[in-house]
Amino acid sequence: xxxxxxxxxxxQSVKILQYFLPLDSLSFFxxxxxxxxxxxxxxxxxxxxVLELExxxxxxxxxxxxxxxxxxxxxxxxxxxxxxxxxxxENNMMSLRLDFEVLYPVIGLQDPFLEKLFSRELExxxxxxxxxxxxxxxxxxxSEIMVAGSQPQFWNELGKIGQEFLSLGWDxxxxxxxxxxxxxxxxxxxx
Amino acid sequence: MKIxxxxxxxxxxxxxxxxxxxxLLISIFxxxxxxxxxxxKAKVDFTRAEALNKAYQEEEAVSFYKKSLEEANRExxxxxxxQAYLLRGLNxxxxxxxxxxxxxxxxxxxxxxxxxxxxxxEVGLYGLALSLEKQRMDEASARLYSSLAEKGxxxxxxxxxxxxxxxxxxxxxxxxxxxxxxxLLNECLKIIxxxxxxxLAIGYYHYLLAQVLGYQKKYRDSFEExxxxxxxxxxxxxxxxxNDNQIIFCYRQLKNELSPEEWxxxxxxxxxxxxxxxxxxxxxxxxKRRE
Numbered sequence: 001x002x003x004x005x006x007x008x009x010x011x012q013s014v015k016i017l018q019y020f021l022p023l024d025s026l027s028f029f030x031x032x033x034x035x036x037x038x039x040x041x042x043x044x045x046x047x048x049x050v051l052e053l054e055x056x057x058x059x060x061x062x063x064x065x066x067x068x069x070x071x072x073x074x075x076x077x078x079x080x081x082x083x084x085x086x087x088x089x090e091n092n093m094m095s096l097r098l099d100f101e102v103l104y105p106v107i108g109l110q111d112p113f114l115e116k117l118f119s120r121e122l123e124x125x126x127x128x129x130x131x132x133x134x135x136x137x138x139x140x141x142x143s144e145i146m147v148a149g150s151q152p153q154f155w156n157e158l159g160k161i162g163q164e165f166l167s168l169g170w171d172x173x174x175x176x177x178x179x180x181x182x183x184x185x186x187x188x189x190x191x
Numbered sequence: 192m193k194i195x196x197x198x199x200x201x202x203x204x205x206x207x208x209x210x211x212x213x214x215l216l217i218s219i220f221x222x223x224x225x226x227x228x229x230x231x232k233a234k235v236d237f238t239r240a241e242a243l244n245k246a247y248q249e250e251e252a253v254s255f256y257k258k259s260l261e262e263a264n265r266e267x268x269x270x271x272x273x274q275a276y277l278l279r280g281l282n283x284x285x286x287x288x289x290x291x292x293x294x295x296x297x298x299x300x301x302x303x304x305x306x307x308x309x310x311x312x313e314v315g316l317y318g319l320a321l322s323l324e325k326q327r328m329d330e331a332s333a334r335l336y337s338s339l340a341e342k343g344x345x346x347x348x349x350x351x352x353x354x355x356x357x358x359x360x361x362x363x364x365x366x367x368x369x370x371x372x373x374x375l376l377n378e379c380l381k382i383i384x385x386x387x388x389x390x391l392a393i394g395y396y397h398y399l400l401a402q403v404l405g406y407q408k409k410y411r412d413s414f415e416e417x418x419x420x421x422x423x424x425x426x427x428x429x430x431x432x433x434n435d436n437q438i439i440f441c442y443r444q445l446k447n448e449l450s451p452e453e454w455x456x457x458x459x460x461x462x463x464x465x466x467x468x469x470x471x472x473x474x475x476x477x478x479k480r481r482e
Binding site for chain 2: 062064110
């Protein structure tokens with residue numbers, strides 16, 4: 001897979017999506033990134049995937065975890081461990097649990113849309129900022145997509161982008177590498 | 192020689208249109224015979240949806256359940272039968288349309304299907320429990336879920352009821368006293384015990400059990416249940432990832448608590464599983480980015 005090929009493909013995809021969403025909108029890069037990751041997983045019903053984000057934490061068992069699991073989540077990630085050093089030292093489970101419920105889907109389950117939506121915070125290790133802004137930013141991004149999605153062509157075009165992405169020949173790479181490659185290229189394009 | 196060649200060409204010349212007409216006739220016959228059975232199409236789409244569901248392609252599975260539902264409705268319009276209503280009900284259950292599923296199963300029962308009456312009752316009770324829960328009538332809804340989890344016969348309803356019950360108990364654990372916590376966890380084990388013994392091949396029950404055992408700090412048992420859940424398949428990708436995280440969590444906990452000899456033996460078992468699943472290393476499943 002040539003890097004140039006990916007850059008050209010993403011530049012074209014950005015042009016197509018700009019017709020539906022402004023480039024500086026919150027949801028532009030998250031929806032593009034998530035669609036490519038979903039396409040890699042052969043999951044093409046993007047509309048259902050986005051709708052799922054609103055209720056993505058169902059069932060509750062995904063966030064009802066033992067104290068030990070929550071502590072392991074924070075301690076096994078060096079950056080999280082540093083950011084929450086005070087709570088960990090004080091064994092402040094109430095505070096850790098509240099933040100875990102927001103951070104687990106983004107960092108623990110690596111939801112691609114949420115990862116991209118909070119990419120800046122993740123990069124800077126600003127986990128508290130992520131937690132504070134989570135509801136507001138997610139709702140805003142989803143409502144932007146809903147407006148764009150009211151034009152039927154939006155989902156069709158997104159589907160085409162996903163199909164075309166697969167045809168570029170990613171089969172020999174694993175998902176982690178694909179994620180890294182797309183992320184890197186999208187960051188270049190954003191600049 | 193030239194004459195023979197011309198004759199052959201002439202023969203071939205008339206052969207292709209004939210062959211073409213024959214293929215066309217066969218195609219038309221196949222198309223129309225296919226159309227005559229929407230029920231058949233509904234069954235094929237349903238089977239496809241089930242297979243996609245197993246492969247975590249949930250969104251594609253939903254579109255096939257919808258297609259199957261449309262075909263079942265078409266069949267019902269043409270020729271109502273217990274089988275068509277039953278299939279419609281099964282699709283509706285998978286699309287979480289519980290009220291409609293109850294109605295479909297009732298109609299299937301009225302046309303002579305023996306199982307459908309029980310299914311309709313259970314689906315109806317589950318729908319009622321859900322609405323009671325929404326109205327915060329927690330005790331009443333818990334009673335209904337318990338009854339369905341214990342006595343239910345229709346597997347999707349039993350699974351959904353068990354899941355709601357476990358969810359409701361685990362939610363209480365964070366603020367429970369140690370004694371209450373033990374009690375709640377034992378109740379969870381009791382809830383899973385029966386459906387699991389009757390349906391050992393359902394990965395989701397093993398996943399739930401792995402979660403509860405994790406709470407009880409029985410990490411070796413929790414690990415084994417989570418492995419079984421992975422092997423048997425889980426209903427959604429999110430649950431599957433969460434199950435992978437449970438496996439990794441158990442691995443880390445066991446690393447701290449096992450003796451060097453026990454660790455050596457566990458580690459070798461662990462590595463053979465992750466090799467089978469093609470994980471990148473002990474704590475990195477294929478979907479996960481390396482830290």
